[in-house]
Amino acid sequence: MIKNIWRFRLSILPGSVISLAILFLAFGIFYILFLNSNHDASSSAFITNRIIGLIKFTIFQAFLSTILAMLIGTVLAWSLAHQSTFRGRDFLVALLSSSLVLPTLIVVFGIISVLGQNGWINRVLLYLFDYSFGSFVYGLSGILIAHVYLNASFVARSLLHVFESIPKERYKLAKSLNFSVFNRFWLIEFPAIKLSLKSISSTVFLLCFTSFAIVLTLGGSPSYNTLEVAIYEAVKLDFNIPLALKLALIQLLITMVLVFLSANFQAAATNIKTSGTKIPWNEPKKLQYFQVFIIFFSTILFILPLISIFIDGLGADFKRIISDEIFIKSLFTSLAIATVSSILSVLFALLISDARRNFNINHRIKKSKFRNLINLVISFSGNIYLAIPSLILGLGFFMFSLNSQIPLLFWAMLAVLCANVLMSLPFAISILYSPMLKIAQRYDKLAFALNLRGSKRWLYCEWPYMKSSISYVFALSFCLSLGDLGVIALFGSNEITTLPWYLYQLMGSYQTKDGAGVALILLVLTLSIFIFLPKVFKNARHR
């Protein structure tokens, strides 16, 4: 085994170094907080019944949200994969990604515009039938709706890739064997998406588990709070850092268990998008109706909140917004941060996936307990952002800056970049890892035989299959950082002001209208990136 590790050192080393650096950073944050928390007995750092209740509810809602989001997302991806030619499909696919990356509060407001007590649906119903659903969007149902809204679109978007890379020949085979729809799904499609289902669902679970703004705004009552809220309370209100640390460790443990459960020790069937073979026949009529209905219905549900953000934004005084110096400053800061962090995210995700796949392929490194362990460690490092609450991350960086001679600005920059990269990594890896694994499984032997290595292998073997995923990851992480409030907002810094921060400030001082205008600008930026970036990548052919 050692021999094999040595043989693949160039592929293992960069990714492992990054993984280790991330784990080291996480350790450093916990350590410095531990050192700086005063250990007097009076600080009541115990876990109360209320916190146990919070943990239970957090797991419960995350579990429900994940199941619902996975179900809806899968059905939508399946319908979209089978309806591949309708008009506006590209635009719809771009829209599907944008809800995840907008600032959560904006999305919540969009959902409320549509489904709220005074939302569009209730108002139409009231007008037509004199009936209203009332305030169903608050409480547990609200949390679930918002989580499904945010995550189902991500699930659909990522699974669509997987569905599309199922070789069309298999569909032809299914047709000639006269498979029923169920058999076709169970025997052909399900095995192909199984691997991705596992990794995506664990990411979604963690996202719902650590959700903060949604749970607080739509939950409507302290009985629907999450662990993150308890951490916030411990840090901000009680200044009880030992308790916050304990809570953060609980979250870390839960994340570890999840990563363990979802890690793929054995690679599944191999699919990568291959030839442009077209399927010459249509789906059966009834099935077609069903798929069109699903697409139509979810399009409306996904688009309406975005439309409401758009309409709300039009009322803003754009002249005033654009002439505000701080707006321009925060716009450029946000764009700069997003550019740097998205490049780093893509790079890190590729390197980490490249290193990790060595430990998942039998012809590279033989199966053993040690191999599984390394596989786990690497995949855990990619999910570290979901394991460490952002408040703790921000606090940790702040403590670093206090304990060093380097100016705060440097640490603030580093904190923002780190947070943004770490935030994108779980998505990036869950999207990039499975195609990279499959490429290695399929082409390794050919590549080794041809002695195709380094940049050449990358150019001829990986890039053609990866470029659409890479462009998606690039767009996703760019927009994620664009929409991120930033860890530094918690402890303040005058040097770095981002667009979402500007937006929250507007909303915090009666200027809701201009806030809606900034939200509109963010939405347009996000959408245009999701629409144009894949086109740029499509045209980027190697010479």
Place this chain on the structure above:
Amino acid sequence: MNKLLKYGFYILFLTTLLPAQTNKPTLVVYAYDSFTASWGPAPKVKKAFEKVCGCNLEFVSTSSAIGALRKIQLEGANTKADILLGLDKSSANIAKKTGLFMQHHIDTSKLDLPISWNDKEFLPYDYGYFAFVYDSDKTKKVPNSFEELIAMPKDFKIIIQDPRSSTPGLGLMLWIKKIYEEKASEYWKKLSPYILTITKGWSEAYGLFLKGEADMVLSYTTSPAYHIIAENKTNYKTADFKEGHYGQIEVSAILKSSQHKKLAKEFLEFTISEAFANIIPTTNWSYPVMKTKNGLPKGFYSLHVPSKMLLIDDETIQKHRKEYLNEWLNSIKK
């Protein structure tokens, strides 16, 4: 590329030198972000104060006043802050307990406040009353007391904030405690069916209210002034509760560790001056602590002014804060 980097570093280096060259002392004030925003009081305060002090005034913004306090606590002896501005009187005792702040020795007899002021460390710079805001075009029947509020029809909904993360939220909790004392828990139980949602901060709650989600939102009696002055809308009003309204008094204090104590005292005196009082109403949307020659802006005179400002004394709050919060949590739970 290398050249570009080099110039970049030069510029970075130069910007760090700039403030040092001016030779004036710099007074650093930590404040919450809506105070330091470009439309908030900070830019005007900076301009007015720098005219008279011969110094640089620098505002460092944090997401909340309590966040600023935590920042100072974490920074310890190395903190750059000379002044902490923006804490609510109700949570000022948390700051006092840290022992980081010094007495201000400023004459407070001329303050124009609904209560008498005798805090030796914290000096008020503006105040307001918590109140429920409603849209008079939409909501016709409005409760005029807490008792009437829990007798409203079942579809009457209010939005409030969480006392753990928001000043108005804390204000309402204390408001109800002040009126109902040991029966507060009972009252919250009766109130909870009327609560549409409890948000983290004021922004979310007020935003939802403006979207028409609820009949009333917890805010300030001065909120309608914004709609009158900045938007020319007179339909937003506050419900007048006959039990009286809980007050919010925002305060500032000087840090013991400050290197510019004299300058810091000058700034605190400035916050109770007429110049400052003229800035506050239309930037922080609250009442100044000084009467001015010009008086308040026009829109402020149409506001409802509560007959009585309710307050619980700081000591009691400090002692029982945790207990009140737990009581609130237990009674509001579904």
